[in-house]
Amino acid sequence: MTKLLQTLFDGVAVGSLYALIALGYTMVYGILQFSNFAHSDIFMTGAWIAYVVSAAAGWAVIGGDTPPLYSGLVALLASMAFCGLLGFGIERLAYRPLRKAPRLNVLITAIGISLFLENIGQRKELFGTQPQKMPQLLPDTTLFTVADVNFRIVDLTVIAVALVLMGVLQWLVFRTRLGRAMRAVSYNIPVASLMGINVDRVISITFVIGSTLAAAAGFLYVMKYPGALKQPADSTWILLGLKCFVAAVIGGIGNVRGAMLGGVLIGLMEMFGAAYLSPHMRDIYVFSLLIIVLLVRPAGLLGKATVEKV
Amino acid sequence: MLSARASALRPGLAWVLPRAVGPLVAGVVVAFLLQLVVVPILGPFYEKLMMDIGINCLLAVSLNLVNGFTGQFSIGHAGFMAVGGYVAGAVTYYGSFVLWGSAAVHGGFLGGGDLLFLLGCVVGGLFAAGAGYLVGLPSLRLRGDYLAIVTLGFGEILRVLLQQTGDVIFVPAQIEQASAFTLATSLGGALGFSGIPFYTTVFWVYVMLGLLLVVAYRLKESSEGRAFLSIRENEIAAEAMGIDTTKYKVRAFVLAAFFAGIAGALFAHETGTTLNPRELGFQKSFDIVIMVVLGGMGSISGALLAAGLLTILPELLREFSDWRLVVYAVTLIVMMRVRPQGLFGIREIWELGRPRRGAQEKRP
C-alpha cells in the first residue's frame, strides 16, 4: 500500500514536469502544425541557465553555505526570462521565414537548431562539455509523511509550480483576448489575419510562453535530480524531450489539456512500470503506450480526428 | 486490352538479358576494381572513409524509398540498421565459434568466413525487413508526424531492449553449451557488441550499394515505382486511380528496412566501429533523414551525393572539431532557407539540365 501511494505520488511529480514540457510541444503544434524538435534544447538551456546563475551567485560552491531561500526563485525566473528570449529569437530568425515552406523543411530546421544549441552550449565559453552537480537550492527535506509516504519539498514544489503555471496557461488560453487570438490562429491562419489578428505576434508569444514553461521545467528537473545536469549535447535531454513529445501526442497534440493529461499519464506509467515491472525498461513502457494509444485513437486521447477534405 | 498489347510488345530474350543483368555485373566489377586498384593506392584511412561513405549511401538511398518515393515520414531508420547489424553480428560471431572455434576472420576472399558474413548480411536484412513490416503496418492508420513518432518509438524500444541483453560470450566451451536463446540475448548490452570479425571490405559495401541502386532505379522507372511516387504526390488521388496505397506503403517500408539491415550488417563488421545501442539511436536516424532531405526527396543521385558530402564534411572539419557540429547545424538551417527542395529537388543529377517548358500559368 505504501509502495502504491509512493509510486502514485512520484508519478504525479514526474508527470507534472513532463506536462510542462509537453505544453510547449503542443502549443507550437496547435498553431503551426509542426513538431518543434528544438524544444528539448530550450529545456536543457533552462536547466543550465539555472546552474550558471547559481554558480555566479556563489551558491554552487561545494561545501559552501546553504543557499538563501530566495535563490530558487531567482534561478527560476532567470532561466525563464532567458529561454523566453531564446524562443522568441528562434522563431523570429529560423521558423518565421519558413512559414510557407513544407513541414518537412521546418522539421529539418528544428533539428538543425537543436544541433546548434547543443553544440554551441558545449563551448567552454558557455556551459562546457562536463556534467555539473546542481546545488540544492530547495531544501532536500521531507516535509511530511503520510502513511509512510514521503512528501519531499522538492516534489511538492515541482507539483505546485507546475500546477500554478498550467493554471495560468489555462486561464490565458481560454479566458483572455490573447488566448482567443491564439485559438483563432491555430484554427485558421489566413482567416485569423483577416479578422485583424496580428498572427506574427501571436506566434511569437506562443513560442515565448512555450519556452518559458520549458525553462521552468528544466529548473524543476535539476532541482529534482541535482546530479543529472548532463552536458548540453548529452542524449538525456533529447530523450526527455522525446518522452514529453510522446506525452503531447498521447494526449492529442495541439490540445492543451491533452498535454497535461498525457504528461501525467506518462509519468505514472513510467513510475509504476519501474516500481512493479523492471526499472530498466522505462522508455519501453512510454513508447508502447504511445503505439497502443495511436493505434486505438489515432488522434490521441483528447485530440479530434481531422479528415482531409476531398 | 493492356495485357494483350503487353504480350504483343514483349521483346526477345536476347534484347532483354543484357539489359537485365548488365547493371548488376557492372556493379560487381566496379566494386572489385575499387577494392583491387583504388584501395591500395589510397591507403587504410581512405579505405575506411570509402566504406563509411558506402554504408551511409546505402542508408540514405534506402530511406529515400520511404521518405522520398512514397512521401511517408520515417525517422527510425537507424532502428532497422540496428536489427540488421545485431542479427548479422550474432550470426558471424557465434557462427564462427561453432564452425571454427574462434571469432577470428576465417578464410580469404570468398572463403568460408566471407560466405558466413554474406549469410549474416542476408539474414540481418530479412530480420530488418520483418521489423519494417511491423512498423509499416501502423502506416495503414497514421499519417505524417504521427507515423514519424511511431518509427522513432520503435527505434527507442529497440535500443532499450538491446541495452538489456547480456554480455557477449567469448569462451568457446560456454558457447557450445549455450542455447540459441542465450546466444541471441548475449549481445553485449549497453557496452556494445564487441568482437565481431571485420569482414566488411570496400568490395562488399559497394556490391550491396550497387544492388540497391539497381533496385531503386528500376523501381523508379517502372509502373510499380510510379505507384510509390503517386502516394507521395497525392494519396487520395492515388487511391482513386486504383493504387492500393496501404500495400505500397508497407512495401516501401519493408524494402527500405531490408537494405538498412544490410547497411547495419556492413557497419557491424567494419573495422573501427563498435555496434552499440546508443550509436544507432535517433541521432543516427536524424543524420540519415538529413542526407535524404539535403539530396532532395526522391532523387537517388541526390541522396548519394548528400550521403557522400555529409560523411566527408566532418572529416574535413576535423581540425576545427570544436566548431564542427556548430557549422554543420548552421549549414543545415541555411540550406533549408536558400534551397528548401534539397540539392537536386526530386530530380536526378542528369536531369538537371533538361529544360522544362510551360512555366506556371495559373488562373484565379
Place this chain on the structure above:
Amino acid sequence: MTQPNAAILDVQAISISFGGLKAVTDFSLSLPPGALQGLIGPNGAGKTTVFNLLTGVYTPQTGEILLAGERLNGQKPNRIAASGLARTFQNIRLFGDLTVLDNVRVACHVRAETGFAAAILRTRAHYGEEAAIRERAHRLLEIFGLSHRATDLARNLPYGDQRRLEIARALATGPKVLLLDEPAAGMNPQEKMALADLIAFVRREFGLTILLIEHDMGLVMRICERITVIDHGVTIARGTPAEIQADPAVIEAYLGAPDPPDASAEGP
C-alpha cells in the same frame, strides 16, 4: 424509367450524415450503359459527397451501390477503381511533381499484371507491359491534346490542361463508368465547347457511361440526356433537360443562388 437490372451503375437509396448533419439522403440513380447524365444542385447541395460515396472515399450508411451487378459499398477506393468506376476531382488533384505522361501512366497501373519482382529483374513481361502502358498513355494524351506537354510537370500546366489531364488520367484506369466533377470549372467559353465535344468523343470511343457534376447549365443542358437535381442532400427532381428547366422545385432551390438553371447563363 430504365429497368434497374439493365443499369450499369445502379445506386439505391444511399445516405450519409456527418455528426447529425444529413449530407446525402436516400440518393438513387440508375445509369443505363452508354448514358451521359448530369447531377446538379446549388452550392453545398451534396453533389461531391455523392461522388465520394460512389468512389469509396466515404462509406454509405444505408443503401446499395451496384456496378454491373457488383456491390461496391464498403470497398476501398482503389478496389472500386479496379472494378471500373473512375473519377476526376473538383479541386484538381494531379500528381503535381510527376510529368504529364507519368500522371496517366500511374493510372494504367491498376490494369498492370506484372509485379514488383518483374520490375526489379526487368523480365520480358516487364518490358512488354511498360511498352503497352506507354502506348496507351500516349494515345490518351493525343486524344486530349496534351502530347506536346508529355514531359512537363503536371503542376506547370495551364488550368484548362490540368482539367483535361484529370479526365485523361481517369480514363487510363480503363473505367466502365466515369464520374466527372465540374470538368469545365474555370474554363472559357471556347474551351468549354471543345470540352463538350471531347466528352462526347471519348464516350463513343471508349463505350463509356458518364455522370457529370457541372455548374455551367449551358453545358449540362446541351450534353446530358437526363439530369438529377439535389438540394440539401435530397433529390428534388429528375428528368430531361427540358423538364428540369420547367420544374418549379428546381427553380425555387436555385432562387438567390448564383447559378439559376438558365440555359443561356455561363457558369463562374
